[in-house]
Amino acid sequence: MTENYELFTLMARIDGMSNQFTKTDWKIVQYIKKSTMKFIELSAQELAKEIGTSDASIIRFAQKVGYSGLNELKYTMQKEIDKSSSSVNHSDYSALLNDYKMLLDSLFHLTNPADISHTRELMLKSRRIFIIGLNFNQNIAEIIAHKFMTLGLTVQALTNYDTLKLYQSLSQETDLFITISLSGNHRQLASILADFKKNGSSVLLITNYEKSLCSPYANIILLIPKTDLLLSSNTITREILILVLFDMLFHNFLSEDVKSFQFFQKAASYSKLNSDDTRDGLQKFMDLL
Numbered sequence: 001m002t003e004n005y006e007l008f009t010l011m012a013r014i015d016g017m018s019n020q021f022t023k024t025d026w027k028i029v030q031y032i033k034k035s036t037m038k039f040i041e042l043s044a045q046e047l048a049k050e051i052g053t054s055d056a057s058i059i060r061f062a063q064k065v066g067y068s069g070l071n072e073l074k075y076t077m078q079k080e081i082d083k084s085s086s087s088v089n090h091s092d093y094s095a096l097l098n099d100y101k102m103l104l105d106s107l108f109h110l111t112n113p114a115d116i117s118h119t120r121e122l123m124l125k126s127r128r129i130f131i132i133g134l135n136f137n138q139n140i141a142e143i144i145a146h147k148f149m150t151l152g153l154t155v156q157a158l159t160n161y162d163t164l165k166l167y168q169s170l171s172q173e174t175d176l177f178i179t180i181s182l183s184g185n186h187r188q189l190a191s192i193l194a195d196f197k198k199n200g201s202s203v204l205l206i207t208n209y210e211k212s213l214c215s216p217y218a219n220i221i222l223l224i225p226k227t228d229l230l231l232s233s234n235t236i237t238r239e240i241l242i243l244v245l246f247d248m249l250f251h252n253f254l255s256e257d258v259k260s261f262q263f264f265q266k267a268a269s270y271s272k273l274n275s276d277d278t279r280d281g282l283q284k285f286m287d288l289l
Helices: 010-016 023-034 036-041 044-051 055-064 070-110 113-125 135-149 161-170 187-198 239-256 258-273 279-288
Strands: 128-133 155-158 175-180 202-207 220-223
Touching: 010 023, 010 070, 023 036, 023 044, 023 055, 036 070, 044 055, 055 070, 070 239, 113 202, 113 220, 113 239, 128 135, 135 155, 135 175, 135 239, 155 161, 161 187, 175 187, 187 202, 239 258
Parallel strands: 128 155, 128 175, 175 202, 202 220
Antiparallel strands: none
């Protein structure tokens, strides 16, 4: 099979050779188009019976269209069927890919660089930083807390209401509560944020809605684009967008704050020397400094 032949699908090649076909060849072509899988599965003798010709005619046809024999022709047909099936699946995923691209574009347009810089300044001024992630946001709060510890910040994830209630009276002016609530409409959470505000603490809200029950108590609101109207709405993991937002913030730290960058370099070097890169290992490293 030559390289030029590989630029075309098998059926396109066959159609392009139509003026060279005999009546017997045409019978074979029609059978291939009508019963492709059967053509692949049957032997030359079985195909001869099915089509009403000789097995020699079938082998000659395979050679006429550029193959060494029937087996190579069948192999190519199977490969093209597999490739076609793969393309269909890829097409199915392309809608998801497009939706993710749209969401990421929207996230970057919604996020004001000045707000990211303001958040960094607020985090650097705070003695304690708390990432509030309740219900489905528990894991993401843990991931974010762990990530920002590598910058030398004192960060803790708060993942249940009982712990939050403790800080209603214990929160201080030097505390920052980064709160993840996409709806922003939890009354109990709004009440707790109101108390944080009374105590002089700062609040950063990550949400889908600029105006919600929690919004009045936030010093800064960072918006996450909504997924409701997208084709892949039920498939998309919304937590990915939150992580991307915090990646933007993390990048701002590394590019704008020398001390954070230096601390991160030390933490990264320590992690390379220790395969057990866990929260405990990182905490031990921080304690040594």
